[in-house]
Amino acid sequence: MTRSPIATVLQSENSPGKVLVSGWVRTKRDSKAFSFVEVNDGSCLSNLQIVADATLPGYEEAVLPLHTGASVEVIGEIVESQGKGQKWEMQASEVRLLGAADGDFPLQKKGHSMEFLRSIAHLRPRSNLFGAVFRVRSRMAYAIHQFFQDRGFVYVHTPIITASDCEGAGEMFRVVTTEGDEIHLGDEEFFGKPSYLTVSGQLEGETFACALSNIYTFGPTFRAENSHTSRHASEFWMIEPEMAFCDLEGDMDIAEEMVQYLVGDMLTSCAEDLAFFSRFVDKGLKERLEFVRDRPFERVTYEEAVQILNDSGEAFEYSVEYGANLQSEHERYLTETHFRCPTTVYNYPASIKPFYMRRNDDGKTVAAMDVLVPGIGELIGGSQREERLDFLRKNMAEHDLSEEEYDWYVDLRRYGSVKHAGFGLGFERLLMFVTGVANIRDVIPFPRTPGVADF
RNA sequence: UCCUCUGUAGCUCAGCGGUAGAGCGGGUGGCUGUUAACCACUAGGUCGUUGGUUCGAAUCCAACCGGAGGAGCCA
Structure with missing residues (x-):
């Protein structure tokens, strides 16, 4: 007898x-x-309610000692539930x-703090919230591939170890070899020269766009x-599309289209989990996502x-x-208070942006854009790249980069x-x-933050 | 790196200068188709660490350690 996912059982029209x-x-x-045992296999948010009569063979050995967290295999008839709260339940025969x-299994049925759950990151996917997250x-990763593949984009694996630093995109991790306590420098x-873990695949991505046209x-x-x-x-994890024969306008179009596509997929493909988030994590979530999917984004220049x-x-x-970076509070005001919807800001002053961004004809701004969303701030940052040799060289010189x-x-x-x-x-x-989850540590399976690399 | 908050039972928290508490979870027993089940009993704590103030410190003070939030930087 092969295992039926609980999601399949619960979705059945007929028993x-x-x-x-x-x-x-x-x-x-x-x-x-008898006992009611709720079993979850992660295939969906809902549990399957098992009804196990005390007359069942093995009841005392297999059912009575069950605690939250135990693993079981159950065979039984799927019948309409007499109780409220679920359509189907299983009348167990084995x-x-x-x-x-x-009894010391740490997950209880209620009342855990996110901090505690982070300390048991190996067990937290067994909770409703983290199962759903x-x-x-997984579904959003799939949808991202689907979005780009449907549009003919080629998936490129840019290196994880790199010697280029994408111009101060942040402090980097050095890659070294060791022998005991000794570090080889x-x-x-x-690699014959200092190497690092990548901060961005963009520069390598550009080389492939300049061959395969549309890549990510x-x-x-x-x-x-x-x-x-x-x-x-x-x-x-980062998604970085790069498109040849494309300007800032096209860049903003595809960025906004992608956000709406992903939000739309969330609404249709993750309905049960979304309902859970809307109920327990962020009351207005579903309405906000529908709004984002259905309404055009605002677009304003930096000025x-x-x-x-x-x-x-x-x-x-x-x-x-003018000339300073927008602060978090400014971005939040624009998207949460002023426009009350996702907002794309473009044409930033060249002085606050990196060397690879394309200089606009005004001579002082670059073709950069940020997509800001309520509650998060900057979700996307992008630009048209400088494709003119003389301009690029000048920018590199100004940024002290070796040609x-x-x-x-x-x-x-x-x-x-x-x-x-x-x-x-x-x-x-x-x-x-x-x-609607408020902390990045709670949407990544095993988060790494300063001082923390557990599991 | 800076600022703020926080650390009491396995978990969530109350107690804030005078004998260490509750709910949940655990154990035992009971029980009507329950669903954060219910009822009764029960075990469980160097109050983050070190030092100080005090007749007396979980409580006040200092340092350190851990956690969280915000800022900067960014995605």
Whole structure:
């Protein structure tokens, strides 16, 4: 008899008859004549309620000692439930205890703090919330591939170990070899020069866009910054599309289209988990996602954004000045208070942006854009890249970058240069946005943050 | 790196200068188709660590350690 996923059993129109399910006990309620055992196998949020009569063979050995956390295999008839709360339940004919769990199993049926659950990251996927989060994480990863593959984008695996630093995108982790306590540096360097864990696959991605036209990367990224916030992790996943023959306008179009596509997929493909998030995590989540899916994003230039902020009469902690970075509070005001919807800000001053962004005709701004969403702030950052050799060289000189080291990157402008553009989307920030979960540590299976690399 | 908050039973918390508490979870027993089941009994604690103030410290003070939130930086 093959195992039926609980999701399949619960979705049945008519009773599937006698089936075998396996899973972990979430809770058990005994009375004199029988026990109710709720079993979850992770295939969906809901548990299957098992009714086990006291007359069942093996009842005392297999059913009575069950605790939350134990694993079981159950065979029984799927029947309409007499009680409220579920359509189907199983009338057990055979219960096998696979792996017992002691009474000290740390997950209870209620009342855990997120901090405690983080300390048991190996067990937290067995909770309702984390089961839901990680089913959604899987589904969103699938939807991202689907979005790009449907549009003819080629998936490129950019290197995880790199010698280029994508221009100060953040502090980096050094890659070294060791022998005992000794670290091999200098002449002993494994790659013959200092190497690091990647902070972005963008520069490598550009080379492939300048051959395959539309590409995307989707992989882990590392930042060694000592930031202690709910939105930063040392290891996170990033999606970075890069499109040849594309300008900033097209870049913003695809970025906004992608966000709406992913939110739409969340609404249709993750309905049960979404309902759970809306009920227990973030009351207005579903309505907000529907709004984002159905309404066009606002678009303003950096200059207009500064104007709006200055005219707002709002008392910001940091003053708003043309030429300075927008602060978190400014981004939040724009998307949460002023527009009340996702907002794309573009054409930033060149002075606050990296060397690879394309200089606009005004000479002072670059073709950069950020997509801001309520509750998160910056979800996407992107730009049209500088495709003109002389401009790029000038930018590199201004940023003190060695042309030798980035020779391969400059080559793209020497041979068949084309306009191109791309952006980066933080996968975990997307997940925070679609689940309402407030901390990045709770949407990544085993989070790495300064001082923490457990499990 | 800076600022703020926080650390009491396995978990969630109350107690805030005078004998260490509750709910949940665990154990034992009971029980009406229960669903955060219910009822009764029961075990469980160097109050983060070190030092100080005091007749007396979980409580006040200092340092350190851990956790969280915010800022900066960014995705």
